[in-house]
Amino acid sequence: MAQMGFFIDVTKCIGCKTCVVSCKDKNDLEVGRNFRRVYSFESGSFPNPILRHLSISCNHCDHPTCVENCPTTAMYKRKEDGVVVVDHDKCVGCRYCEWNCPYGAPQYNEALGKMTKCDTCLDLREKGEEPACVASCPMRAIEFGPIDELRKKHGDNADIEGLPSSSITHPNIVIKK
Amino acid sequence: MNKVLVKDGVVVRQKTDDTHADSPDFPQQRGCLRGRSQRQQVFGADRLKYPMKRKNWKPGGGKKELRGKDQWVRISWDEALDTVSSEIKRISNEYGNEAIWATGSGEMTKVLSENGGCTTDYGTTSWGAWYWAPTMMGVAEGWNELGINDRIDLRNSQLIVLWGVNPASSSPGSPTYNYLQAKKAGAQFISIDPKYTESAQVFDADWVPLRPGTDHALALAIMYTLLDEDDPKNNPLIDWDFLNKCTVGFDKDHMPKGADPKDNFKDYLLGTLDGEPKSPEWATEICGVAPEDIRKLARQIGSTERVALLTGWGPARINDGEGWVQAFSTLGFMTGHMGRSGKMTGVSCHRSSGNGGPWLVKPGSSGYTSPENPVTNKVNHNEIFKAILDGKYHQKGEGVRKANIQLIYHQYNATLQTRTSINDGIKAHRKVEFVVTNSYNLTTNAKYSDVVLPVTSEWEREGGLLTGNREILIAHSNIVDPLYEAKSDVWIAKELLKRLGKDPKKLYPVSEKQAFFNELATSTVITKDGKDYEPLVEITAKDIKDWNVDGKPQKGRIALQEFLDRGIYQVERKPGDNYGHIAYQDFVENPNEQPLGTPSGKFEIYCETIHKESKKGWTEISPIPKYVPKTVGYEDTFDDWGKKKKGKYPFQVVTPHYLRRSHTVFDNVPWLREAMPNPVFINKTDAKTRGIKTGDTVMLYNDHGKTLRPAETTETLMPGVIALPHGAWPEINEEDGIDKAGADNMLTKPVTTGLGTSGWNTVICNIEKYKGEPLKEDVKWEQRIVFPEGEV
Numbered sequence: 019m020a021q022m023g024f025f026i027d028v029t030k031c032i033g034c035k036t037c038v039v040s041c042k043d044k045n046d047l048e049v050g051r052n053f054r055r056v057y058s059f060e061s062g063s064f065p066n067p068i069l070r071h072l073s074i075s076c077n078h079c080d081h082p083t084c085v086e087n088c089p090t091t092a093m094y095k096r097k098e099d100g101v102v103v104v105d106h107d108k109c110v111g112c113r114y115c116e117w118n119c120p121y122g123a124p125q126y127n128e129a130l131g132k133m134t135k136c137d138t139c140l141d142l143r144e145k146g147e148e149p150a151c152v153a154s155c156p157m158r159a160i161e162f163g164p165i166d167e168l169r170k171k172h173g174d175n176a177d178i179e180g181l182p183s184s185s186i187t188h189p190n191i192v193i194k195k
Numbered sequence: 196m197n198k199v200l201v202k203d204g205v206v207v208r209q210k211t212d213d214t215h216a217d218s219p220d221f222p223q224q225r226g227c228l229r230g231r232s233q234r235q236q237v238f239g240a241d242r243l244k245y246p247m248k249r250k251n252w253k254p255g256g257g258k259k260e261l262r263g264k265d266q267w268v269r270i271s272w273d274e275a276l277d278t279v280s281s282e283i284k285r286i287s288n289e290y291g292n293e294a295i296w297a298t299g300s301g302e303m304t305k306v307l308s309e310n311g312g313c314t315t316d317y318g319t320t321s322w323g324a325w326y327w328a329p330t331m332m333g334v335a336e337g338w339n340e341l342g343i344n345d346r347i348d349l350r351n352s353q354l355i356v357l358w359g360v361n362p363a364s365s366s367p368g369s370p371t372y373n374y375l376q377a378k379k380a381g382a383q384f385i386s387i388d389p390k391y392t393e394s395a396q397v398f399d400a401d402w403v404p405l406r407p408g409t410d411h412a413l414a415l416a417i418m419y420t421l422l423d424e425d426d427p428k429n430n431p432l433i434d435w436d437f438l439n440k441c442t443v444g445f446d447k448d449h450m451p452k453g454a455d456p457k458d459n460f461k462d463y464l465l466g467t468l469d470g471e472p473k474s475p476e477w478a479t480e481i482c483g484v485a486p487e488d489i490r491k492l493a494r495q496i497g498s499t500e501r502v503a504l505l506t507g508w509g510p511a512r513i514n515d516g517e518g519w520v521q522a523f524s525t526l527g528f529m530t531g532h533m534g535r536s537g538k539m540t541g542v543s544c545h546r547s548s549g550n551g552g553p554w555l556v557k558p559g560s561s562g563y564t565s566p567e568n569p570v571t572n573k574v575n576h577n578e579i580f581k582a583i584l585d586g587k588y589h590q591k592g593e594g595v596r597k598a599n600i601q602l603i604y605h606q607y608n609a610t611l612q613t614r615t616s617i618n619d620g621i622k623a624h625r626k627v628e629f630v631v632t633n634s635y636n637l638t639t640n641a642k643y644s645d646v647v648l649p650v651t652s653e654w655e656r657e658g659g660l661l662t663g664n665r666e667i668l669i670a671h672s673n674i675v676d677p678l679y680e681a682k683s684d685v686w687i688a689k690e691l692l693k694r695l696g697k698d699p700k701k702l703y704p705v706s707e708k709q710a711f712f713n714e715l716a717t718s719t720v721i722t723k724d725g726k727d728y729e730p731l732v733e734i735t736a737k738d739i740k741d742w743n744v745d746g747k748p749q750k751g752r753i754a755l756q757e758f759l760d761r762g763i764y765q766v767e768r769k770p771g772d773n774y775g776h777i778a779y780q781d782f783v784e785n786p787n788e789q790p791l792g793t794p795s796g797k798f799e800i801y802c803e804t805i806h807k808e809s810k811k812g813w814t815e816i817s818p819i820p821k822y823v824p825k826t827v828g829y830e831d832t833f834d835d836w837g838k839k840k841k842g843k844y845p846f847q848v849v850t851p852h853y854l855r856r857s858h859t860v861f862d863n864v865p866w867l868r869e870a871m872p873n874p875v876f877i878n879k880t881d882a883k884t885r886g887i888k889t890g891d892t893v894m895l896y897n898d899h900g901k902t903l904r905p906a907e908t909t910e911t912l913m914p915g916v917i918a919l920p921h922g923a924w925p926e927i928n929e930e931d932g933i934d935k936a937g938a939d940n941m942l943t944k945p946v947t948t949g950l951g952t953s954g955w956n957t958v959i960c961n962i963e964k965y966k967g968e969p970l971k972e973d974v975k976w977e978q979r980i981v982f983p984e985g986e987v
Contacts (some may be wrong), residue, residue: 032397063910156225
């Protein structure tokens with residue numbers, strides 16, 4: 019199967035964080051752990067401000083530094099769809115992946131003592147459903163699908179001011195700004 | 196909408212609408228973050244578990260000064276109900292039924308009315324000045340009657356003016372997405388607002404910042420410009436045909452019967468009589484919009500053929516706000532942006548934001564009844580705490596009446612923190628003899644009570660119906676058994692009635708289940724031709740048997756069980772269907788044959804009714820939209836208006852809706868506290884001059900109270916304006932009187948103006964960096980847990 023990715027339409031995002039909370043609900047995340055995060059950026063000056071919100075989870079990168087730096091190989095990239103997941107049988111909770119990821123995707127679970135992260139809602143996808151963040155977005159600003167298709171449809175930009183350069187890990191994300 | 200996955204009686208996950216494929220014409224009704232956190236709301240650690248009473252309460256009040264800070268003692272339901280009913284009887288016998296105040300509305304008002312009556316309250320709440328004034332002049336108030344076209348027609352508008360309209364924060368769910376379809380269809384947007392909102396951002400709107408409460412002045416200057424620059428042949432800006440046929444009061448030749456011709460609006464605008472033209476140069480001093488920008492607005496609104504001129508209730512939640520309602524409406528009349536496709540002028544907010552018109556699907560009725568309330572004491576929201584403290588208030592239409600309120604019964608509302616001056620409210624709550632609240636969390640109302648009765652959430656009840664917009668009907672049905680000892684309000688009502696010696700069957704002739712069934716059975720949906728209504732729910736004999744209720748089989752659009760399983764019925768829309776709506780179309784096309792309900796049968800720029808009614812109110816309102824400086828408005832930030840010398844309270848405060856909360860509900864939910872940290876927003880330049888940086892703890896203060904918040908400095912807010920999000924639950928340090936939560940009504944002054952309007956957005960204050968200990972993030976504060984799990 020093809021490498022999967024997310025498309026984020028920054029021009030439609032109103033920063034309501036429904037995607038964040040629906041992800042927390044779906045994955046039963048306690049306060050402090052967020053598989054998806056919304057960052058707000060302001061520039062310009064009164065009375066011509068520029069306001070942008072960017073929703074980011076795991077970008078399931080082509081060169082995921084979390085995988086490359088995992089000492090136990092718990093963090094790995096699935097062959098079938100390129101989704102980066104954690105093998106909890108191997109994970110020792112050392113948090114190296116957290117430090118390595120430029121996007122903040124790996125999130126430490128204190129109770130478990132292990133890393134957790136966005137897995138594109140594999141269990142929902144197996145039932146033919148979309149990831150919770152995609153299905154919940156009131157502005158329809160998030161899409162999920164094969165990255166090739168998303169790029170064909172929306173272009174191949176993966177950078178925006180405030181986000182680390184895509185040249186570091188080659189994220190499978192498309193951003194419209 | 197929300198759907199839940201239940202395992203072993205507990206909700207483990209939620210999801211939103213997936214009953215059909217999503218499209219702009221037929222969108223899924225997607226919930227916002229608050230709905231998505233509802234299982235934390237229902238199953239939260241701070242859920243109230245048992246009936247409880249204040250340790251130091253006793254009949255007559257006990258140590259009243261300890262309300263809000265006393266210990267709680269668990270009691271049984273029998274003791275709780277006996278206590279409440281005994282106090283109702285004791286207080287009504289000793290002081291009369293006027294001594295009992297049922298806040299807001301609900302089941303308890305019915306109980307107390309049946310028991311001989313109670314004092315009630317009223318006010319303009321969300322509407323502000325749109326509550327009474329608009330219908331007097333012939334326009335819709337925006338809730339029961341809608342003055343804008345439907346969402347599919349909105350796509351025909353070329354220019355959409357969002358005047359204090361911010362669906363992204365105030366109408367979560369579909370509205371912002373609906374407006375986006377108009378943008379895709381080519382509409383240009385203008386946002387007139389003290390704040391550059393997320394809506395302005397997503398629609399790429401031209402932002403016209405203006406000072407809170409000064410919209411009236413801006414509207415007058417725009418209209419002045421229309422008049423000044425209009426040339427019917429070469430530069431048409433005014434729809435004279437519309438003005439002449441559809442309105443009265445614009446000029447001396449079109450006055451309503453009995454009005455003095457010299458009191459026409461045109462001469463007022465030109466300053467013919469008072470020598471003061473309401474020009475852009477006049478207005479700029481008040482509203483802060485540059486004259487050239489005012490002229491630009493006039494040209495855009497006046498020369499564009501199809502304009503949606505939309506406002507929210509927010510700009511009208513001001514003191515002396517009726518004139519603004521008159522002025523905004525008159526701007527629509529002058530430009531003729533009404534009654535035709537793509538043309539609309541009116542309120543666009545809440546469930547009907549961007550989507551006006553009659554309901555396509557209507558909820559039915561339960562069969563419960565409401566008794567008449569023999570007590571006629573009705574206290575305006577701005578006077579209710581003062582009425583308790585001072586023993587008198589203004590009965591609208593009558594004059595001063597005595598008040599001696601000794602019992603407060605809080606229903607499902609947040610009166611103590613959503614009326615002007617929380618500090619006055621607390622004093623009032625510590626004066627009366629008894630306070631009781633039905634609640635499922637320790638809300639502000641509950642916290643300052645003597646007895647708190649734990650109630651079920653909607654998830655624990657039989658079910659009910661909800662309209663989220665004109666195209667849908669949501670059916671919520673029972674999800675889990677009641678938690679701990681929670682009971683429904685109806686159950687409490689019945690039990691109190693018994694103890695008061697009244698027959699519960701009079702008000703509640705059927706069970707809650709039968710009531711829900713009745714609602715379903717009597718719901719209706721628009722017929723395919725768009726002309727009539729027919730039963731929505733198909734009910735079979737088997738349904739009636741399975742439910743064990745009374746009823747008759749009927750045909751309907753959707754089967755009963757399917758409706759409940761889906762949780763929603765939505766009318767499918769598409770362009771050109773039979774369900775569209777053009778507001779006022781019938782009248783505009785045939786003003787003489789289809790008159791409006793006003794005395795003149797037309798839109799009344801000169802409205803004698805408003806003027807006459809204001810004499811029964813608090814301050815007199817002119818029949819035409821004359822400008823008056825708003826009480827506690829921009830002008831009041833100055834010691835010397837002439838010399839522009841600022842006073843003690845140089846800043847204006849607006850209180851926008853905030854996505855962590857629906858008003859006050861959900862403020863306690865941890866996921867939402869984390870997602871939405873609730874800062875106070877201050878303009879970057881203002882912050883800099885006061886040495887304030889983003890993240891600093893700041894104190895806002897005025898004569899009425901003090902409150903703390905972390906600051907967020909921004910270029911998206913007009914200088915001189917502070918945005919303090921609405922609805923935070925107060926946390927007041929009794930030693931210094933400082934609230935740390937940023938509760939907006941710590942700063943509001945109890946003022947009633949005009950017809951009885953509340954002015955939440957006419958507030959002034961000062962701000963400084965807080966010298967005490969910086970605030971920790973709200974999400975790290977202790978929850979209001981009364982009986983921790985395992986404790987009694």
